[in-house]
Amino acid sequence: MxxxxxxxxxxxxxxxxxxxxxxxxxxxxxxxxxxxxxxxxxxxxxxxxxxxxxxxxxxxxxxxxxxVDEKQLSAHSNKVKEFSKRLSVILKQLDKLEARVDKLAG
Structure with a gap:
């Protein structure tokens, strides 16, 4: 250019x-x-x-x-709660028995 x-x-x-x-x-x-x-x-x-x-x-x-069926899940949850309550009752009874055994032994 x-x-x-x-x-x-x-x-x-x-x-x-x-x-x-x-x-x-x-x-x-x-x-x-x-x-x-x-x-x-x-x-x-x-x-x-x-x-x-x-x-x-x-x-x-x-x-x-x-x-997972909600009813089935709810049923299992209720069973767990029931077992938890039973376990609490059994633990309280066990504490009472241990206290009695300690009294008798001591």
Whole structure:
């Protein structure tokens, strides 16, 4: 490209357009870089979201396949409470017997 051709192409650009380009080119480049970074971040977040969704789906399938009947669970819980009460009564009786044995021995 000759020097004369370069001058002609510069002269074809309006001074306001040249000034606007000079003033805005830096911020526009920065904005473009920021948008590219945002796009990357969105892709990473979408990937993580998809992984979480897959894990939750797997967890849901596991919990549904290992379903425990609430009535059955309640019945087992009541049995445990009943055994706990019986054990408390037996421990109290054992304490009384130990106290009597200590009295007789002592």
């Amino acid at each position: 000759s020097e004369e051709h370069l001058r002609e192409s510069i002269n074809d650009v309006h001074p306001v357009e040249l000034t606007a380009h000079t003033v805005l080119s830096g911020p526009l480049d920065s904005l473009n870089a920021s948008l590219a970074s945002l796009d990357e971040s969105q892709m990473e977040l979408l990937t993580k979201l998809k992984l979480l969704e897959d894990r939750l789906t797997t967890f849901k399938k596991l919990t549904e396949s290992n379903f």
